[in-house]
Amino acid sequence: MPNHILVANWKMNTSSREAELLADVARRTAVPGVESVLCPPFVWLDRVKTIVEGSGVRVGAQNLHWEGKGAYTGEISGPQLRELCEYVIVGHSERRTLFGESDAIVAKKLHAAAAYGLIPILCVGESVEARQAGKTEQVIGRQVLNAVAHFGGERLLIAYEPIWAIGSGTPATPAQAQAAAKLILSCLGTLPGNTDLRVLYGGSVSPTSLAGFVEQPDIDGALVGGASLHTEQYTQMVRIAATITA
Numbered sequence: 532m533p534n535h536i537l538v539a540n541w542k543m544n545t546s547s548r549e550a551e552l553l554a555d556v557a558r559r560t561a562v563p564g565v566e567s568v569l570c571p572p573f574v575w576l577d578r579v580k581t582i583v584e585g586s587g588v589r590v591g592a593q594n595l596h597w598e599g600k601g602a603y604t605g606e607i608s609g610p611q612l613r614e615l616c617e618y619v620i621v622g623h624s625e626r627r628t629l630f631g632e633s634d635a636i637v638a639k640k641l642h643a644a645a646a647y648g649l650i651p652i653l654c655v656g657e658s659v660e661a662r663q664a665g666k667t668e669q670v671i672g673r674q675v676l677n678a679v680a681h682f683g684g685e686r687l688l689i690a691y692e693p694i695w696a697i698g699s700g701t702p703a704t705p706a707q708a709q710a711a712a713k714l715i716l717s718c719l720g721t722l723p724g725n726t727d728l729r730v731l732y733g734g735s736v737s738p739t740s741l742a743g744f745v746e747q748p749d750i751d752g753a754l755v756g757g758a759s760l761h762t763e764q765y766t767q768m769v770r771i772a773a774t775i776t777a
């Protein structure tokens with residue numbers, strides 16, 4: 532299994548041409564020691580998949596509906612995604628805060644992702660208010676335990692993404708991220724079966740900050756937004772992830 536995982540969350544960015552360019556760079560940068568996952572907008576999944584095919588680079592979606600099919604205008608299901616990609620981000624804080632996704636919805640989506648054969652990348656993280664009120668552990672613990680209530684998959688990636696660090700240019704410190712990762716692992720000590728659980732850090736990760744996170748004992752990689760849209764920064768991060776063996 533590769534040492535480190537690098538998930539690129541493109542959010543609602545990229546034209547078709549930009550998506551092709553980024554996918555091509557990822558294909559050419561792929562190294563065996565790094566599990567690189569590109570999460571483009573739904574509309575580019577197919578072409579990104581085609582470009583990276585055979586390179587070892589994986590593809591993921593940014594969201595899914597919890598039902599397999601039906602009258603849900605504008606939504607995309609797990610079985611549809613499974614034809615195009617292997618991973619799916621679930622419960623990103625932008626989904627929770629801008630689109631009203633509750634812990635209950637996140638739990639249904641996490642369950643659906645696993646049920647339809649996708650590897651979920653569950654996002655959890657506290658607001659600045661929660662951190663200032665000393666409620667960081669409480670929020671993370673609640674989000675994690677509620678999300679995995681019905682989870683039965685073989686593999687689960689959990690990204691600790693403090694809301695205050697996302698897109699702010701100021702990441703958490705490696706010590707803060709490590710503390711959260713440790714908490715997540717201890718919360719899930721009781722996951723049924725042999726789920727392969729890995730914790731990532733996300734929130735303003737850049738080539739400058741990446742090493743500090745992946746060197747932490749309980750952090751196996753990063754979920755990167757803004758910096759993953761810049762080919763030079765993306766390439767640098769893959770190289771950095773490949774050189775750290777912790």
Ligand code: PGA
Nearest residue numbers: 697698734735755756757
């Ligand atoms: P950022 O986004 O790297 O731009 O902070 C991370 C994320 O929201 O997943």
